[in-house]
Amino acid sequence: MSLSEFRPLDDKFLIEYIKSVPALSSKLADNFDDLSVKEVGDGNLNFVFIVSNPAGSFVIKQALPYVRCIGESWPMTKERAYFESLALKEEGRLSPEHVPEVYHFDRTMSLIGMRYLEPPHIILRKGLIAGIEYPLLAQHMADFMAKTLFFTSLLFRSTSDHKRDVAEFCGNVELCRLTEQVVFSDPYKVSQYNRWTSPYLDRDAEAVREDNPLKLEVAELKSKFIERAQALIHGDLHTGSVMVTRESTQVIDPEFAFYGPMGFDIGAFLGNLILAFFAQDGHADQANDRKAYKEWILKTIEDSWNLFYQKFTSLWDEHKNGAGEAYLPTIYNNPEVQLLVQKKYMTDLFHDSLGFGAAKIIRRIVGVAHVEDFESITDAAKRASCERRALDLAKMLLKERRKFEGIAEIISAIRQY
Amino acid sequence: MSLSEFRPLDDKFLIEYIKSVPALSSKLADNFDDLSVKEVGDGNLNFVFIVSNPAGSFVIKQALPYVRCIGESWPMTKERAYFESLALKEEGRLSPEHVPEVYHFDRTMSLIGMRYLEPPHIILRKGLIAGIEYPLLAQHMADFMAKTLFFTSLLFRSTSDHKRDVAEFCGNVELCRLTEQVVFSDPYKVSQYNRWTSPYLDRDAEAVREDNPLKLEVAELKSKFIERAQALIHGDLHTGSVMVTRESTQVIDPEFAFYGPMGFDIGAFLGNLILAFFAQDGHADQANDRKAYKEWILKTIEDSWNLFYQKFTSLWDEHKNGAGEAYLPTIYNNPEVQLLVQKKYMTDLFHDSLGFGAAKIIRRIVGVAHVEDFESITDAAKRASCERRALDLAKMLLKERRKFEGIAEIISAIRQY
Incomplete structure (x- = not known):
């Protein structure tokens, strides 16, 4: 089936569509008698069908031209499906164990067909x-982050490849703008979409809006998010974008992907683990x-960073005589300077990750989109107390x-709040 | 004339070409009897004719598909003429008093027709x-830099406009790569193109290659140059890219233009003034x-920065409630935070400018391309002594x-070397 224009899926049309796409119908052995189709999208932006x-x-994911939970009043380009498919393929190439395979992509329909992550896979956040x-x-996660970030950075690649891909992902600007708004802007001003556990956190939300040094720092991070094309980042690497079993870890939903600062991904993951930590008292x-x-x-927070550090620097060591143009081997040609360079790079990346992680925590407590970790704590006073500790740390x-x-030192700090 | 493929100019073909382009022939009142054509390109990359x-x-500038002084062995995309014409038009729109008007651009021919900067205009370096x-x-220069950098940054623009233009200028990657090589790489390693005033500076050149802390810093600047799309920069703003009379200052040759760090332009200008300073003892x-x-x-170095600072921050103040997305007025909404933010931004920009300026000085002394300021000092010992002071400062x-x-403080430091 080659459609000339976008059409939202429904069960009936979905089956017609699958029949016309060999890459999909072959997964079903071209047998449509015993077919099960379940719509499972619990996100805000897409239809998701398990077939x-x-x-x-397989799974069929279709991007809708608006933010689904808010409705057609918040339009959102469905071209994001194109960037999601690009990112899934690139991340899958670099870290195949941790990314579901893409079977089919249809740009007109903003539709991706990909591996169904079968039970007992569940969303990590849950x-x-x-x-x-x-x-x-x-x-x-350390492996996924190290590989996807290292291999798309200038530590591994030429600036020609880099600029070509940076230019391509500049097209995903609408999703970038959504992040800029909900992560770096709205929480720091009065915005109709902001909410928090009121009245308990009224004063805390106000304090965020009035904290000049905090706003100074968040501006620096926002500029870095927009301006610094360091690597292909997932762009939304929270614990709702990871599916897990005891043995398997799968990163999904990179529709926010673009060339940005690595620390934004690392910070998203660590920040959401910190949120999960502070929510535990509400679940006890x-x-x-x-x-x-x-x-x-x-321990998972600590290990994630330490294993990431190990994996990332060992990829660097392994490829230090390769085509990467950030540190040419003929210049950074002795163990002493190599060590200096890595230490500085990793320290800067650590600080970036802490900053972005903190910004992601703050926005989940006083911004538009909250996390189920806290939302599922029904006692509002208890929830507010958990949230306040996370907010103060952040x-x-x-x-x-x-x-x-x-x-x-971060683990110690978390324990103190 | 609509040519289907590139053809290098010669006097005879040039006239034929002009006759076929109304935007050019009209400047001559369509009269070709009394025509004067002079080839004046003293650069390395282009034909330049004064007609x-x-x-x-007017001037006709044609980009050749190689670095002219080295010959066809160093190929260089002639597409740079396209980016030069884009940049000339954008800079001309933003700072019309200091950029020659573009009359005509032909992408196939890599040819720009523009205002002839009549005598007594000379190259500032001379x-x-x-x-x-x-x-x-x-x-x-403060006015040119403040306007072109401010109005193409996120202090003035939306991220949508920003990413669209960043993507476009990613196409100028070959020229960016040339800068990466000759400014940030070659001077710090053994390279066949490097030269210096030998034997006087042999030890100094070697010391640059062995200075680990220096190489650490230059790597940080190189990454910033490649990754940070802060504003549309000229990309080659040395004193050979400026034509002057007592009353007029005209910035030419932005073929290296792309979205990069502002400090690279400011540093190029200040760094080349510092080179001019240290060359004076050789001309006395x-x-x-x-x-x-x-x-x-x-005084010109000091005034350039101070006037730039004043002009840039006053543009910022003037447009602080505009469409710029870096610092939304609803967040940075009190004089105290506004002051904090500006102070931090300008301090970072100052440090970037010093770093890039220093890198530009170093590469002019131990890299491939030297400056006439020093080259015109015939006594090699005297030249080396001037160069060493500049190098040590840098x-x-x-x-x-x-x-x-x-x-x-920089002026004081210059006096001490």
Whole structure:
């Protein structure tokens, strides 16, 4: 089927569509008798269908031209599906164990057909709320982040390849603008979309809007987000963009992908683990005080950074005589300068990650989009108390991030709030 | 004339071409009897013809597909003429008093027809070597830099406009790569193109290649040059890209233009004034000890930054409630935070300018392309002594730039070398 214009999916049309696309119908052994189709999109932006029969399965994701939960009043380009498919393919090439395979992409229909992440895969955020440990999570996410960020940076690539891809992803500007608004702007001003656990956090939300040093720092991060094309970033790497089992970790939904600062991805992941940590007291009950689980989250935060650091620098060492143009081997040609350079790079990246992570925490507490970690705490007073601790930590991190030298210091700081 | 493919100009074909382009032939009142055509390109990359008759005049600049002085062995895309014409038009729109008007552009022919900057306009570098004072130079250059940089930055523009133009100028990657090589790489390694005043500076050139802290800093600047799309920069704003009379200052040759860090332009201009300063002792003779002229150069350096600072921040104040997305007025909404933000921005820009300026000085002494300021000093020992002082200052500035708080401290430092 070659459609000349966009058409939103429904069950009936979906099946017609699949029949016309060999890359999809072949997954079902071209058998449509026993077909199951489930619409499961719980996001705000897309239709998501799981299609399966005894022979096989896949997911169909279609971008809609508006933010679904708000409706047609908040238009949002469906071209994001094109950038999502580009990013899925590139991330999948670089980190195939942790990215679902793309079977089909249709730009006119803004439609991606990809691997269905079968049960017991669940959204990581839901696992964190349920108190489930994922022993390989830190290792897997470190691996995904190190590979996707390193191999799309100037540590590995020529500036010709870099500028070509930067130019391409400049087209995803509408999604970038959404991030600029909801992460770096709205939480720091009066905005109709902002909300928080009121009245408990009224004064806290106001304090964010009146904190000049905080606003100074967030402006620097916003500029870096917009201006610095350091690597192909996922752009929305929170715990809702990761699906997990005990053995498997899969990163999905890179529709916000573009060439931006690496720290934005690392910070998103670490920041959302910190949110999960502070939400635990709201989920504790007599059966489970969540103390052990909180320790596991802290260990996962620490391991994620440390394993990322190890993996990233070992990729760097491995490819230091390659085509990367940031540090030419003929210049950075002795172990001493190589060490200096890596230390400086990784320290800057650590501080960026802390800053972006903190900004992501703040926006989830006083901005438009909240997280289920906190939202599922029904007692508002208790929820507000959890949120305030996370918020206070994040404000401190955003302002003082350059004083921290390692992730262990961050773990200590988290314990103090 | 509509040519289907590129053809290098010669006198005869040039006239045929002009006759076929009304925007050019009309400047000559369509009269070709009394025509004067002079080839004046002294650059490395292009043909430049001055065409005139009693009715009018213009310049024809044609980009050749290689670096002219080296020959066809160093290919260089002639598409740079397209980016030069784009930049000339944009800079001309923003700062019309200081940019020659473009009359005609032909992408196939890589050919720009533009205003001829009539005598007594000369290249600023030649004026600085001759010891001529330009009382309006600092004011004019400050004005050009403030306007072109401010109005193409996120202080004035939306991120949509920004990303569209960033993507377009990513196409000028070959010229960017040339800068990356000759400014940020070659001077710090053994390269066949490097040269210096030998044997006097042999040890100095080697010291540059072995200075780990220096190489650490230059790597940071190189990454910033490649990754940070802060504004549309000229990309080659040395004193050979400026034509002057006592009353007029005209910025030409933006073929290296792209979205990069503002400090690269400011640093190029200030750095080349510093080169001119250190060359003066080589031009001093019994008739003129150049002492007064050195003071004028120092004053011009100081005024250029201070006037730039004033003009840039006053543009910012004037447009602070406009469409610029870096600092939304609803967030940066009190005089105190506005002051904090400007101070931080301008301090960062000052440090960037010092770093890039220092890198531009270093590359002119131990890299491939030298400056006539020094080259015209025939006594090699004397030349080397001038160059060494500039080089030593630049190395210090590159490493210590963050310790300087204002341009007056830079002037003091220059006096000490």
